[in-house]
Amino acid sequence: MSSFVWPFQKTRFGLAFSDRFVLAVRNGGPLQIAMRELPVGLIEPSSVTPNIRSVSELAQLAEGALGELEARREGVVVLLPDRSIVTALYTSRRGASEKELQAAMGAKLAFPSREVRFDFWRGRGGVVLGAAVREVVAEQYEQVVEATDSRLGWVDSASLARIPDWARPSGGSGLDVQLQLHANHYCLSVFLEGSLVDLRIKLRPVGILDGVQREVTRLPALHGVALRTITVLGEGAAALAAALEEIPDLGRVHVEDDGEERLLASALKALLERPRP
Amino acid sequence: MNAGIYLGPRKSAWLRAKALILAFVGISTLFHGVERYAQRQEVVTLRGELAAIEEELSRTLSSNAPNESRAVMWQLRAVSESGVAGAIPATELLKLLERTLPDGVALVAVTIDPIPPRASLTIEARAAREADVTELQKNVASAPRVAATQLLEERRAPDGLLTIRLQVDLIGGRP
Numbered sequence: 079m080s081s082f083v084w085p086f087q088k089t090r091f092g093l094a095f096s097d098r099f100v101l102a103v104r105n106g107g108p109l110q111i112a113m114r115e116l117p118v119g120l121i122e123p124s125s126v127t128p129n130i131r132s133v134s135e136l137a138q139l140a141e142g143a144l145g146e147l148e149a150r151r152e153g154v155v156v157l158l159p160d161r162s163i164v165t166a167l168y169t170s171r172r173g174a175s176e177k178e179l180q181a182a183m184g185a186k187l188a189f190p191s192r193e194v195r196f197d198f199w200r201g202r203g204g205v206v207l208g209a210a211v212r213e214v215v216a217e218q219y220e221q222v223v224e225a226t227d228s229r230l231g232w233v234d235s236a237s238l239a240r241i242p243d244w245a246r247p248s249g250g251s252g253l254d255v256q257l258q259l260h261a262n263h264y265c266l267s268v269f270l271e272g273s274l275v276d277l278r279i280k281l282r283p284v285g286i287l288d289g290v291q292r293e294v295t296r297l298p299a300l301h302g303v304a305l306r307t308i309t310v311l312g313e314g315a316a317a318l319a320a321a322l323e324e325i326p327d328l329g330r331v332h333v334e335d336d337g338e339e340r341l342l343a344s345a346l347k348a349l350l351e352r353p354r355p
Numbered sequence: 356m357n358a359g360i361y362l363g364p365r366k367s368a369w370l371r372a373k374a375l376i377l378a379f380v381g382i383s384t385l386f387h388g389v390e391r392y393a394q395r396q397e398v399v400t401l402r403g404e405l406a407a408i409e410e411e412l413s414r415t416l417s418s419n420a421p422n423e424s425r426a427v428m429w430q431l432r433a434v435s436e437s438g439v440a441g442a443i444p445a446t447e448l449l450k451l452l453e454r455t456l457p458d459g460v461a462l463v464a465v466t467i468d469p470i471p472p473r474a475s476l477t478i479e480a481r482a483a484r485e486a487d488v489t490e491l492q493k494n495v496a497s498a499p500r501v502a503a504t505q506l507l508e509e510r511r512a513p514d515g516l517l518t519i520r521l522q523v524d525l526i527g528g529r530p
Contacts, residue, residue: 156363163362197360209360216362233363242359355361 091149091228092346093140094157094236095219096338097121098261100136102143103343105350111343112146114139123161125211126188130218137225144226153231154223155349157342160263160279162219163235164210167277172204183208199238201245203273209238232349237265237279239345247272252306252329253297257290259312261338264290268297275301287318295325305329312341404449447500448476455494456480459487463518476523477507481516488519495523502526 089106097116104110116139120131130136144151166183168174174182179198184191189212199207216233223230237258244267248254251271258265261284268276276297282289298304306329310319315335322331334340448465456462464479478495482488488509496504501523508520 158362195362195365197362199360207360209362211362216364220364230363232359232361234360235362238360349359352358355363 089150090153090155090231090350091144091147091151092155092157092231092350093144093223094342094346095121095136095222096159096236096260096342097123099339100140100143101339101342101346102140102147102149103346103350104147104149105347109343109347110147111339112143113339114143121159123159125162125164125215128214128218129159129162130222133218133221133225137222140222141226144228149228151226151228153354154226154228155231155346155352156219156223156233157236157239157346157349158211158216158219158233160235160237160260160265161281162211162215163238165235165238165277165279166208166210167274168206168208169275170204171206174206179206179208183210199242201242201274202247202271205245205274207238207241207274207277209235211235231354232352234345234349236260236342236345237267240348241267241274241277243348245269245272245274248307250306252304253301254306255294255297255308257294257308257310257312257315257318258341259287259290259310259314259318259338260341261313264312266290266293268301270301270303285314287314287321290318291321294322307332310334311344312336313338401449451476451495451498451500452478455491455498457487457490457494459483460491474525476525478521478523479519480521481512481518483516485517488517491519492521495521500526 089104092103092105094101094103099113099115102112116136120136121129122131123129144154164183164187166186168179168182171179176196176198180191180196183196184194187194187210193213194210195213195216196208196210198209201207219233220230237260240256244254244256248269248271253275254269256265256267256269258267263279263281266276266278266280267274278293280289280293294305294308304327305325308319308322308328308330309332310316310322311334313335315333317335319331319333319335322328448467452462452465460480460482462478462480464477466477466479468475468477480488480491482491492504492506495501503524505522505524506519507522508518510518512518
């Protein structure tokens with residue numbers, strides 16, 4: 079749409095952080111990716127305590143990845159690890175003010191609300207997706223970006239970035255499930271006629287998919303609606319999709335078994351297409 | 356519907372206030388610029404009208420007062436170029452003079468007192484005949500936007516011509 083209105087789309091850049099690597103992406107033309115693997119323990123995602131052991135060391139690696147793409151350092155969008163933020167889904171909060179939502183979400187946090195940045199995405203049918211990040215956590219990642227002489231653009235979390243794009247009516251009845259499989263966790267988002275009705279971000283042991291399969295199998299009973307489509311993205315997507323095929327009356331299954339870096343790159347791409355906040 | 360979750364740094368209240376102030380200053384500057392442009396256009400129009408009136412007056416003024424004619428033209432130009440146009444539109448003034456000066460009356464000077472609530476003009480003119488002076492007074496008194504007229508002075512000069520000073524009170528601050 080934006081390219082229709084303004085055909086001269088600028089090249090933009092993004093950085094995604096995980097506990098295993100930092101990824102730089104260049105948008106505008108073919109998607110280009112540069113990745114740097116991280117030493118063990120350099121990033122330990124947490125929503126409570128600072129995540130980065132050495133900001134300067136991580137900044138050097140990020141600089142290397144951005145440099146490989148010859149990145150222009152303006153409006154660099156950033157994806158924080160899922161586990162660095164707290165997420166909440168409110169299914170019927172139509173008309174709720176920002177203040178009310180902050181109070182509701184703040185009451186459930188393990189740290190004081192005054193130390194937190196909140197944001198709320200309002201979807202169809204009064205659905206509100208809330209996200210909270212502790213200042214000390216966000217500031218560390220921002221310091222890394224600033225250390226690469228970059229100006230910050232949009233900041234979101236890895237698995238939430240594409241939810242607004244997915245929350246569109248699909249023209250059929252039944253649950254549309256999006257599964258994002260990361261190395262150590264997964265994000266399950268469920269849509270009913272374009273409305274986000276369920277969201278779970280959970281840890282999983284590396285390579286183990288049993289828990290994910292069980293969660294998906296239970297969804298029809300939980301929501302009283304049959305599964306219509308399942309999209310499985312990320313590490314082990316093909317294996318999980320094969321196991322899910324056994325679910326009776328399952329609709330279409332779409333698989334992109336690309337590895338975590340492709341998953342993050344796709345999320346960054348979605349973010350890069352958003353206007354600057 | 357908002358675009359998504361944004362967890363970046365929030366703009367501070369001061370930055371937001373600064374943006375508002377800048378926007379206000381920007382809009383004011385733009386408005387002022389447009390106003391100035393409109394005023395300039397008014398002056399340009401006025402100059403065009405003045406050139407036409409100058410030609411007309413040159414034909415109608417008595418042939419034995421070319422120097423006075425030039426002095427009047429100079430004064431009218433001064434009116435158009437000095438910015439008085441903003442206080443009392445000089446186009447209106449010129450139209451008033453054009454409509455009220457009968458043949459045989461030479462305009463010597465026009466003085467403007469633009470101070471509201473009642474702007475006034477003092478017209479100084481010379482004429483050969485008493486009847487022309489009477490006609491000038493009658494024309495001015497019946498002109499639109501003229502509230503009152505008062506003959507301040509009437510004397511016959513050594514050269515035989517009548518010299519008059521006529522005060523014209525205008526309706527409102529701007530004629």
